[in-house]
Amino acid sequence: MIVDVHTHIPTHRDKVPTEHLRSNPLIGKGVRLTGSVDEYLESLVLVDRAIVFGIAPKPGHSEPPIMDWRQGWPKHMNQNDIAAEIASLEPDKFIPFMSLHPMQSNVDEEYDRCVHVLGCKGIKLSLSYQDADPLGKEAFHLFNRLEKDELPVMFHQGASVSPDARLKYAHPLLMDEVAIAFPRLKIILAHMAHPWYADCITVLRKHPNMWADVSGLPSHFRYWTGWNGMRLFHEYGITDKILFGSDWPLRTPKDTIDGLRNLNRFASDHHLPSIPEAEIEGIINRNSIEILGLE
Numbered sequence: 001m002i003v004d005v006h007t008h009i010p011t012h013r014d015k016v017p018t019e020h021l022r023s024n025p026l027i028g029k030g031v032r033l034t035g036s037v038d039e040y041l042e043s044l045v046l047v048d049r050a051i052v053f054g055i056a057p058k059p060g061h062s063e064p065p066i067m068d069w070r071q072g073w074p075k076h077m078n079q080n081d082i083a084a085e086i087a088s089l090e091p092d093k094f095i096p097f098m099s100l101h102p103m104q105s106n107v108d109e110e111y112d113r114c115v116h117v118l119g120c121k122g123i124k125l126s127l128s129y130q131d132a133d134p135l136g137k138e139a140f141h142l143f144n145r146l147e148k149d150e151l152p153v154m155f156h157q158g159a160s161v162s163p164d165a166r167l168k169y170a171h172p173l174l175m176d177e178v179a180i181a182f183p184r185l186k187i188i189l190a191h192m193a194h195p196w197y198a199d200c201i202t203v204l205r206k207h208p209n210m211w212a213d214v215s216g217l218p219s220h221f222r223y224w225t226g227w228n229g230m231r232l233f234h235e236y237g238i239t240d241k242i243l244f245g246s247d248w249p250l251r252t253p254k255d256t257i258d259g260l261r262n263l264n265r266f267a268s269d270h271h272l273p274s275i276p277e278a279e280i281e282g283i284i285n286r287n288s289i290e291i292l293g294l295e
Contacts, residue, residue, distance in 0.1 A: 001285060002047040002244060002285060003047065003050070003244060003286065003287065003288040004044065004051070004244060004248070005050075005154070005188065005213050005288050006154070006190060006213050007044065007050050007245075007246060007247070008053065008248060008250075009052055009082045009083050010040045011035055013072035014037070035249030043246075043254075044093075044094075044248070046257075047093075048093070049288075050094050051097055052086050052095070052097070053098070053099050054099050054124075055130070056130065057130075058103075059103055059104045080120065083097065083098070095121050096118060097122045097154065098123050098124075100123065100142065101130050102127075102130075102136065102138035103132060115149065121151065122151050124153075125155050127166075127169040128160055128170035129162060131164075132169065134178055135174060135178070143178060143185055144182070152187070152294075155175060155190060156190050156191070157170050157175070157196075158172075158193040158195065171193075171196060172193040172196055172199045172204075173202075176207075186292055187209060187210045188211050189203075190215055190216070190247075191215055191216040191217070191247070192217060194216070195229075197232050204241055205241075210241070211241045211242070211243050213242065213244070213245035216247040227267055230260075231272075234275050243283070244256070244285075260280050263280065
């Protein structure tokens with residue numbers, strides 16, 4: 001069973017016009033920042049289940065969040081409506097997560113709507129992009145609700161190429177404070193917090209309700225970085241806490257699986273220690289639905 005825990009809502013409802021195609025070489029060669037509903041469904045054929053979400057904008061901010069153009073979607077639909085609509089296309093496969101901004105004025109009302117009307121089963125927060133302190137009182141209010149409702153939270157962690165992103169809000173050491181304050185809250189640290197792998201491991205191994213996902217692991221264009229991160233997780237004995245995720249549309253599930261399986265070819269070519277194949281396949285086939293309590 002392959003579960004993709006990290007996919008973004010399609011930026012475009014219909015086919016992406018040529019003039020709308022976007023990429024960013026700072027993220028990686030061949031990375032795409034746009035995608036249609038049809039492209040999403042085609043790319044996700046490879047997986048059995050998938051979590052889908054948008055990114056809530058900062059209140060009063062005129063620019064849309066990264067990865068969230070919403071081209072061709074009705075104006076009244078926000079990121080949570082779109083995630084729910086995508087999930088409704090194949091309800092036995094796709095699981096909608098909400099995205100909120102801790103400081104939006106209607107945060108409790110939107111939370112209730114997402115959970116009780118839209119059927120969202122968790123939340124995605126990109127606090128470095130959203131310019132929100134994960135240790136602030138507004139964020140803690142949200143975490144308290146999530147813990148009581150037994151809903152998992154995924155945090156964007158690690159690097160960003162956006163000039164206005166606050167990297168300090170995406171560092172895994174802050175997540176240690178969150179996990180201490182909310183020990184029953186299930187937390188996913190996206191992207192294995194690259195390039196801060198060692199800090200991610202240090203936090204992850206001490207909290208039983210915390211996992212990382214492999215989405216965006218630069219394993220098929222920056223193999224040294226990908227191998228280094230995975231090898232560190234192996235040496236600390238916690239590759240079983242890595243969940244599979246693609247970061248669509250930046251990567252497809254196939255890109256991610258191929259990248260993981262090619263790490264040992266890179267290791268062999270450069271006379272580096274390998275990563276046990278069983279651990280790599282364990283990541284690809286991990287039942288994250290059961291782990292996160294999403295059944």
